[in-house]
Amino acid sequence: MTSTVVWGTGNIGRLAIRAVRAEPALKLSGVLVHDPAKVGRDAGELAGLDAELGVAATDDSKAVLNAAPRAVVYAASGDIRPEEALDDICRAIRAGAVVVTPALYPLYDPRGAAPEFRDPVLAAVAEGGGSLFVSGVDPGWANDILPLFVSGLGGVIDVIRCQEIFDYSTYDQEDSVRNLIGMGMPLDYGAPMLWPEMPTMIWGSQVRLIARALGVELDAIRETMDRRALDTDVRTDTMGDFAAGTQGAVRFEVQGIVGGEPRIVVEHVTRVHPSCAPDWPRPPDGVGAHRVIVEGDPRIEVTVEASDRTGNRAAGGNATAVGRLVNAITWLVDAEPGLYDALDVPLRPAVGRLGRRPT
Template sequence: MISTVVWGTGNVGRAAIRAVEAHPALALTAVIVHDPGKVGRDAGDLAGAGRRLGVAATDDAAGVLAAGPRAVVYAASGDIRPDEALDDICRAIRAGAVVVTPALYALYDQLNAPAELREPVLAAIADGGGSLFVSGVDPGWGNDVLPLLISGLGTTVDVIRCQEIFDYSTYDQEDSVRDLIGMGRPMDFEPLMLAPTVPTMVWGGQIRLMARALGVELDGIRETLERCPLETAVSTRTMGAFEAGTQGAVRFEVQGIVEGKPRIVIEHITRIHPSCAPHWPSPPDGDGAHRVVIEGRPRIEVTVEATDEGENRSAGGNATAVGRLVSAVDWLVAAKPGLYDALDVPLRPAVGRLGRRPR
């Protein structure tokens, strides 16, 4: 069994605990938390697993790493603390662990990542013999392995479009929805996630990675942005009221330009209520979906819906993103130490998990 640590117990960490516990090759040996109120609580309780797992959460990261875990699922946020996340991840790699995480956006395409991010990771790998694989939580597979796989079914391919279409009132992270995305804020408020160059910082690596896989050269990466206000005030189950006239929907694209045209596109369409921007695409079930559209001959469209954690519908996307990361752990343990991306790490079947009950 591969001794595995989950670091962080938010939206991603909860799913990670459940995924590690369900994997027949992995053993959950520690859970690291930052919140003092979570210290000492059982991992099963924190993850909503429905039973105790016999692993108490701790805030002693140094002690956990000193015990020499073979793998770490780093689920703590890197959105507003990228330097701290990089330091944590390098500490785990230097301790000899394989690390999987969605936290470092620029390493989605690790070959073209900035030197100030890539070099500390490579130094930690050289020192400790660990590895790192970064894949997005939006989810990453929807912006790399799935569109690339589907593209191979076409005779001609004109545009690859990856879409996230979501009702954010189902998302259990109010600070991100209101502050990072700007839902419910005045229309002249500039949220961090929508500021110029930030979408490219987050999703540009996936554009570059797909271009590399497809053997095309990018002229550059371009951003588009549309925002719509709420026409009437709405009330949500998880986050309360959103006033009329404030931002109620956002649509943006990160476009990979090839020979002057947008050929590889990552698009997000998000609302705080279905009544806002009804002229934009909507998810089939009203809550959320991820979709890949291959414009060409034939035209191919694949829509993926995932649900988890009952009414917290956004948790389904988190769970599939985590599944991609956790399923890679045993492959990474068997591989040479290194810095890997989605073109290196195969999408793994659920070996040993079909019909299997948790331990």
């Protein structure tokens, strides 16, 4: 069994502990935390499981890496601390671990990444013999392997569109929804996730990856952005009240331009209440979905809905993203050391897990 550490126990880390526990080929050997209040607590408790796993959380990353784990799921945030996240990940690679993470957006497409992100990883790989695979929690597979698979079913292809469509009132992440994305804020509020070039910084790598896979050259990457205000006050179960006149929906596109036209598009449509922007695309059940549309002949549309055991759609989407990362570990362990992307790492069957519930 592959000794595996989960680094971070937030929304993604909790799901990672569950995913490692569910994979027969992996053994959870360590859990790293930042919050002193979590040190010493059992991994099962931190993951919200009903059982203890016999692994106590620690904040001593040096000791954990000195124990030479074969794999690390790096689930700590890289949103506002990319340099620190890159340093942590490189330390794990130098310790010989294969690392999977959603934390470094530029490395969704390593070949197009800036040297300040790519070069330290390549140096760590050469020094320690570890590996790295980065895929997003939006989830990454919906913006890379799924659209590419669907494109292979078509004939004439005009546009490939990847959509995330969600009702954010189901999220239990108030700080992100209000402060990062701007829901409930004035329309002139400078939400960090909506700053000019920020969507391209996050999702542009996936557009470039699709273009590379399809063998096309991008003229440019372009953004569009639209925000709508709530017509009335609304109340949510998870985050409280949102006032009329504040931002209630946002829609943006990151467009890969080919021949002067948007041909590869990653689109996000998010609301804090179904009444806002009723003319924008909606998920089938009104809650959330990921959709790939291939415009052409034939036109192909694939919609994927995922929910966790409580029925939460947002958590279900995150769980599939974590599953993609954790399930890549066994392939990475067998592969040569290196810096990998979604075109390298195959989507593997759930070998040994059909009908199996971890004990």
